[in-house]
Structure formats: C-alpha cells, structure tokens
Amino acid sequence: MLKRKQQTNQPMNFSQKSGGKSPTRPKTNSTQNLGAAGLRKLLFAAGIASLCASCQNPPAPTATTPGGSPGTSPAATPVAVSSPGDPNTVKIVSMLPMTGSALGQAQTLVNGIQQALAETNSKACDGKIQIQYEVYDDATAAAGKWDPAQVTSNSNKAVADGSVVAVIGHYNSGAAKLSIPVLNQANIVMISPANTYPGLTKPGKGEAKEPNVYYPAGTRNFTRVVPADDLQGAVAGNWAKSLGVQKVYILDDQELYGKGIADVFEPTAKKLGIQVLGREGIDIKASDYKALMNKIKALNPDMIYFGGTTQSNAGQIIKDMRNVGMTPEAVKFMGPDGIKEQALIDAAGKDAEGIYATFGGLPPQELTGAGAKWYTNYKAKYNAEPEAYAAYAYEAAKVAIGAINKVCKNDRAAIREAVLATKDFNGVLGTWSFDTNGDTSLTTMSGNVVKGGKWEFVNALKLE
Amino acid sequence: MKNWKSILLYLGVVYIVLLLGPIAGFDLPKIVGEIVSSPEVFIQQLLVGLVNGALIAIIALGYTMVYGIIELINFAHGDLYMLGAFASLTVFGAFGMQDGAPLGIAIPVMLVALIVCSVFCAGLNIVVEKYAYRPLRNAPRLAPLISAIGVSFIFQNMGLFWGGLKAFIPVMGSNSAAPKSFPDLLPRVDIFKALGIQTSIVFTTKDLIVLVVAVVLMVLLHVFVQYTRLGKAMRATAQSRDAAKIMGINVDQIIALTFLIGGALAGSAGILVGLYNNTIVFTMGFTAGLRAFTAAVLGGIGNIVGAMLGGVLIGLLSSLSDQYLSSRWTNAWVFGVLVVILAFRPGGLLGENVQEKV
Numbered sequence A: 001m002l003k004r005k006q007q008t009n010q011p012m013n014f015s016q017k018s019g020g021k022s023p024t025r026p027k028t029n030s031t032q033n034l035g036a037a038g039l040r041k042l043l044f045a046a047g048i049a050s051l052c053a054s055c056q057n058p059p060a061p062t063a064t065t066p067g068g069s070p071g072t073s074p075a076a077t078p079v080a081v082s083s084p085g086d087p088n089t090v091k092i093v094s095m096l097p098m099t100g101s102a103l104g105q106a107q108t109l110v111n112g113i114q115q116a117l118a119e120t121n122s123k124a125c126d127g128k129i130q131i132q133y134e135v136y137d138d139a140t141a142a143a144g145k146w147d148p149a150q151v152t153s154n155s156n157k158a159v160a161d162g163s164v165v166a167v168i169g170h171y172n173s174g175a176a177k178l179s180i181p182v183l184n185q186a187n188i189v190m191i192s193p194a195n196t197y198p199g200l201t202k203p204g205k206g207e208a209k210e211p212n213v214y215y216p217a218g219t220r221n222f223t224r225v226v227p228a229d230d231l232q233g234a235v236a237g238n239w240a241k242s243l244g245v246q247k248v249y250i251l252d253d254q255e256l257y258g259k260g261i262a263d264v265f266e267p268t269a270k271k272l273g274i275q276v277l278g279r280e281g282i283d284i285k286a287s288d289y290k291a292l293m294n295k296i297k298a299l300n301p302d303m304i305y306f307g308g309t310t311q312s313n314a315g316q317i318i319k320d321m322r323n324v325g326m327t328p329e330a331v332k333f334m335g336p337d338g339i340k341e342q343a344l345i346d347a348a349g350k351d352a353e354g355i356y357a358t359f360g361g362l363p364p365q366e367l368t369g370a371g372a373k374w375y376t377n378y379k380a381k382y383n384a385e386p387e388a389y390a391a392y393a394y395e396a397a398k399v400a401i402g403a404i405n406k407v408c409k410n411d412r413a414a415i416r417e418a419v420l421a422t423k424d425f426n427g428v429l430g431t432w433s434f435d436t437n438g439d440t441s442l443t444t445m446s447g448n449v450v451k452g453g454k455w456e457f458v459n460a461l462k463l464e
Numbered sequence B: 001m002k003n004w005k006s007i008l009l010y011l012g013v014v015y016i017v018l019l020l021g022p023i024a025g026f027d028l029p030k031i032v033g034e035i036v037s038s039p040e041v042f043i044q045q046l047l048v049g050l051v052n053g054a055l056i057a058i059i060a061l062g063y064t065m066v067y068g069i070i071e072l073i074n075f076a077h078g079d080l081y082m083l084g085a086f087a088s089l090t091v092f093g094a095f096g097m098q099d100g101a102p103l104g105i106a107i108p109v110m111l112v113a114l115i116v117c118s119v120f121c122a123g124l125n126i127v128v129e130k131y132a133y134r135p136l137r138n139a140p141r142l143a144p145l146i147s148a149i150g151v152s153f154i155f156q157n158m159g160l161f162w163g164g165l166k167a168f169i170p171v172m173g174s175n176s177a178a179p180k181s182f183p184d185l186l187p188r189v190d191i192f193k194a195l196g197i198q199t200s201i202v203f204t205t206k207d208l209i210v211l212v213v214a215v216v217l218m219v220l221l222h223v224f225v226q227y228t229r230l231g232k233a234m235r236a237t238a239q240s241r242d243a244a245k246i247m248g249i250n251v252d253q254i255i256a257l258t259f260l261i262g263g264a265l266a267g268s269a270g271i272l273v274g275l276y277n278n279t280i281v282f283t284m285g286f287t288a289g290l291r292a293f294t295a296a297v298l299g300g301i302g303n304i305v306g307a308m309l310g311g312v313l314i315g316l317l318s319s320l321s322d323q324y325l326s327s328r329w330t331n332a333w334v335f336g337v338l339v340v341i342l343a344f345r346p347g348g349l350l351g352e353n354v355q356e357k358v
Helices: A026-056 A103-119 A148-160 A173-185 A229-242 A256-271 A290-298 A314-323 A342-352 A370-382 A390-407 A412-420 B002-023 B028-037 B039-070 B077-094 B103-136 B142-163 B205-227 B229-239 B241-246 B251-277 B284-299 B304-324 B327-344
Strands: A089-096 A129-137 A164-169 A189-192 A222-224 A247-252 A275-281 A303-307 A332-335 A356-359 A425-427 A430-432 A445-451 A454-461
Touching: A089 A103, A089 A148, A089 A390, A103 A129, A103 A342, A103 A370, A103 A390, A129 A148, A129 A390, A148 A164, A148 A173, A164 A173, A164 A390, A164 A412, A173 A189, A173 A222, A173 A256, A189 A390, A189 A412, A229 A256, A229 A303, A229 A332, A229 A356, A229 A445, A229 A454, A247 A256, A256 A275, A256 A303, A275 A290, A275 B327, A290 A314, A290 B039, A290 B304, A303 A314, A314 A332, A314 A342, A314 B251, A342 A454, A370 A390, A390 A412, A390 A425, B002 B327, B028 B039, B028 B304, B039 B077, B039 B205, B039 B229, B039 B251, B039 B284, B039 B304, B077 B103, B077 B142, B077 B251, B077 B284, B103 B142, B103 B251, B142 B284, B205 B229, B205 B251, B205 B304, B229 B241, B229 B251, B241 B251, B284 B304, B284 B327, B304 B327
Parallel strands: A089 A129, A089 A164, A164 A189, A189 A222, A247 A275, A247 A303, A303 A332, A332 A356
Antiparallel strands: A356 A445, A425 A430, A445 A454
16 A cells, blocks of 8 residues: 655755755755756747647648738737738638547548539639638647637637638537627628537527527527438438437537537437437546446337537447447437438448438548539549538538639628528539528438448438 | 535535436436346346446556556656547558458467557657657656657657648558447357347357456456566555665656556557447547546545456446436546545545545
C-alpha cells in the first residue's frame, strides 16, 4: 500500500542539476526551476503549435488575395463589421467538422464545394466578381467532434469578415442552432447541405419557440437543400414495417439530431402497429454498451433503431449488440443518414454487415441526369467515392454562386434574399425550390444496407 | 463551526440523492421485483460489470501509483492507454490478424502485441516523466498538473495522427479519426453451456480471459509493491522522499520505475480493452481516464487495493444502472455515488482521512 505524507513543496535540492539555489528559500527555487526549464519547453511548445497550425488550416483553395496587402492576417481582431475591402470580392465560407471522425464525410463536402467553384473559375457576373472560399473547422481535437465554443467563434469570425456573404454548413444541427442567430443579425445566409433537424425551419416540429428563436432579426437566413428529419423518421418507420419488424427498441444519442429523429420514429412506429419495447438515451462516450445490450436482448426485439451518428458511437453499439448474441438474422439494426458513411463500416467491421440506414435523398451513385454526370466528374477529379452529402454540398455551393450571380455585388442582404427566393433550381438533385421556411421541395429518400463492406442502395422510399 | 459545515454537506448530499432518485427512475420495490423475478438477468449484469470494472481498475492503478509517489494526478494516463490500444492494433495489422483468426497463430501474436505495447507505453511514460514532470517536481502543485493536461492533449493528437496513417497501416481504415475496428481474436465459447448448465446467462471464455489477465496483473503489482526490494523502495519514496534519499534510495530512479510500471499497465489495458470491446477511437482515453480516476478516488487515491475496489464498484454500478434505471442516468449515478462517499469519507473507501488540496 502506498502511503504519502503531506510534504510537497519541500526544496530537496541535493540532486538538482541546476544548482546554485539557496535551500532555505523554496519559493524562489521553484520559480527558478521553472525558468530554467521554461525556455526549452517554450521552444518545444512553439514547435508543436506550429505543427498544429499547419495541419488544421488547409490552404485556402482560391489563392487570390483581395486587392493589396497580401500580408494582412484574417485573424486580426475585428473591430467593425463594415469595410468589405474590395467590393468585387465576395467570400463563401464552409463550416464543417474537419477534425474528428466526421472528417472523411466533411472532406468530400469540401470537395463538392470546390468542384462547384472550379466549374465557374471562382468568378461570377462575367468575371466581374471574384469568389473566394475558406474552410472553417467547427470541430476541435479535444471534443473529437463539433465544439460549441468553436462554432461561436467561427460565426463571429465570419460576421467580422466583411467579404463573407454566404456560409455553407453545418454538418451537425446542434452547431447550426448556435451559428444561425449570429449570422442572422449580420444578414449572412446559410445554406446547409446536411442539417436535417426539423425545428431549424419548421414551426411546430421541434421545441416550443422554434424556429423563431433562431432568427432574432426577424428575417430568415437559413436554407437547406436536404429534406428534414420529420420526413426521414417517418420514412424509417414505414420501411421497418415493410421489412417485417414487429418489436423495436429505440435508442438515441441525446443530441439534437439523433434525439429529434428518434422522436419522429417512435410515434410513426406506434401508429403502424410496431410494438415499442423501450426508449433510452445512451452515453456516447461510454467505452462499451454490453450491459444495455443484455437488457435489450432479454426483451427479444426484432430491431434496434438508433437515432444518432457514427460519432455518437454507433460502431460500438453494433459491435456490442452482436457481442451479446443478437444475430443479424434475429435482430436488425437501423439508423438515419448520420450512420450512412464509410466511417461506420470501418468502425463496426464485419458486424456492420446487414445494417440498415435511411438517407434523406438518393446516394450519389443513384443520381440520374445532371446528378449522374456530376458523380462521374467528381470521381474523375478526386479519384475517390463521394460520401453521402457531397452532392448536397455541391448543390449548396451552386445555389450560393447563383445568388451571387443575380446580385453582382458584395451585398449580404441582397444575396440572402436571392438565395431564399431560389425557385425551380435545376441542379444535380433534380428540379426543386425553397419554400417560405427555406426547406427544399424534394422528398425522395432512400433505404440502404451494408453488403460486403459497402453501403448498397436498396430502394427509393416515399412518404406515404 | 466545522460541525455546522459538515451538516450542511450531508444535507446537500441527501438533497442530490432525493432529487436524482425519482428523475432517474429509482423505484426500489420495482427493482427488487425485477431482480427476484429474473435473477439470471441480475447475475448477467453483475458479470458484465465485473469484467468492465476489472478493466477500469487496471487503468486506475496507473493513476493511483503516480499519485501515491509524487502526488500528481497524471491526466495523461488515460490517453496513454489509448495509444497502447493503437499500438496493439498496429501490431495486429502488421501480422495480418483478422476477425476470428485461428488461435494457434493468434495467441503468439497477442503475446507479441502485449509485450510491444507495454514496452511502448512504458517507454513513453518514462520520457514524459523526464521531460514534462521531473523539471516541475519542486514547482507549485498546479504546474505539473497543467503539464499533465498538456501531455494528454499531445497524446490525443498523436492518436489522431496515428489513425491517419492508413497509407502505411491499412487496418486504420479509411477515415483518420473514426473509431477503428479491432480484430476479434479471443475465443468465444459459452462456459455455462460447455459445462452443461442450463441457464440464459452468457459468460464466454472471452470474458473469462480478460478477467483473469486483469486479476493477474493486479495481483502481480500488489505482490511487487508489497514484497520486493524495489517495491519497498517505492513505498519508502512515497512516504518521504527526503528520508528515502538519505537512506540511499535513488528517488529519481524509483519514480521513473513507477512511471514505467504505470505505463506498462496502461499498455496492457489498451490491448485488453481493444480485444474486449473490438473498437478503439482516439478520444477513448479521456472517458476511460475519467472513470479510472474516479475509481482511484473512490477507493482512496494512492491506495492500490482501493483502486481495484473502486474500479470494480464503478463497473458494477454502471451495469446495474443500465439494467434497472436508465443508461441516460448511469454517469449521474456513478458520480453521485462518488460525491456521497467523498462527503462521508473524504479519503475514499480505503484511504486515510487526510486533507488534500489539489
């Protein structure tokens, strides 16, 4: 048994290499000691810091700096919102989790945006307007996923940068909740390729005061090119029914997106006559879920529905489900689009086989017409498969560029209005419009299953 | 005055318990009814809790040893364990191990991996001790603590970087920061079924192996500290560094040894958890570290047997809470119990009653 006494700050200099210290004055000693080692450590820390700096800020894709002063740092403390600099330069910013397990997905979104910009040579209005693009990271390594403090600081940064006229993001609805109000007051429009939480736009589908709490200025500034979860949760219920599920246990990750989608799935399942055995929120940082899975196993469900994402530990849940003996034949696993990515298959390995996921749209491979062409172009350009939302990011960038083309000057309010007024947009997802809430008119969804270590499209799902 | 304060503290604790109980679905008659009607489920959850607790305990040992000897809460320890898991996954990848590889090949590879990642973590821990903690040993208590948090961040980023080396280590999968699939190598024979006992309780050889390895590691450590010369030197150093030095003990070496053993244990925990849970992720060190730290405090920090006891207690508590209350509230219960125990026994279950400031 180790025991200790309360001696801590005693000098004990007998063996200290940096001698020359008076043993009678412990306080000075410790500070001196700090100072002696401090310089080396500072250098070391600086080295680490510069390493981090270089890896976290991917080089801006459009290298052209606005007129003059190429040395001005964008991080300089913002004083006023105004001073847009060059009136002929506008900036699009993406706010996506470029750190943590969503990186793979987010990178293909960034690719989609860059692709859209490259097709127009980063110019608009016959070359009069130069479009810049900057990638903001809304995640931190410490959190491993999007981080509230980071989101807020990013939003303030965008507001302070006078050339920013449109934001493409977020990936997580919880992050959008924080940034929309900030951008709203500065008239910056946000076009989301992935946020599906209904309460962001639709009254009566989320919390009591939603969505108006997000729009303090009284005008709307948020649009999304992806259908919201009130559709996806319902579609999942229908699909489960058609797969022959009779008893389901529902889990959620206690986050905005995951809980929201489970909240829609639950009543739909009940309405369709599926017995809901229980509903539980999980700790997404737990190292395993064996106890919980044993509990669920004892109830004999046909399916576990998980409202959550790969980052909320879906891989571990699937592994533990199989670990305690729920076989893929006996118990299905279904989740929303948040798990429909390669990262989940990497995490769950062979246990991912046979799991189901709905997706708020068609997977890239299933797009037709302009979408099919986009898919080939993407693969040729990046030599990789796009993840689920890449097409949506591309579409969002196209919407932003279209609005800039209409306005032809650095005017946030006018561009916001132009985006919200998008009607009969002919893009890679088909022809669609934004409604008054900023929601897309598209409702086609798809069901997917993992087969042979890959996501495979099963069928298109329609809301009944 | 002191009495008045402690009464207030007890009231606070009672208030927390009363507040948490009903929200978290704490309904004693119902729970007792469930246990009586299906005791097998209860035993099953005890087993799950026991194995998880043993794993927590191994990590907790690293915290408690370091605290015992230099009174530093080594926040980097959880992340060291994460790096151990990454190291073992890399070894398995190098040998081309996959799910369900034949035991004849898997066992030697597991031993190699165990040795490699124990040595790796031990070495890393010694380096960290030398460059991040030793220069601050006589500094105010806060300095090494912050240094430890810094090291924890460095380790986490090392894990993140490591996961991105998929070009060299294909087992890391396609995405740098996603959870990694860990090969499922341990045999999974249902022990009760093999013995011919008719029951719905599932206890596989996999659980047993993990439990046995954990217990063996803990016993070895206990024996080492209690009955060897070096162990004696460690205890002496923990008691009084000055006196130990006068007695001719090389205190720096003994402290390095403590970090070596702690690192080796973290490495073994990494490979064990990988083999047991079959998923590892670069952020797993933080949660595991927090739980292990709680276990160490619960048992009485600085006390090796206490760390084991605390680990098992936390494991049991969380599995039972998952079953009979709600997984939503498991963490609240774990830390609630910690609050209660610290309120009544500030030194932890097996610790001494010493006032500490951190």
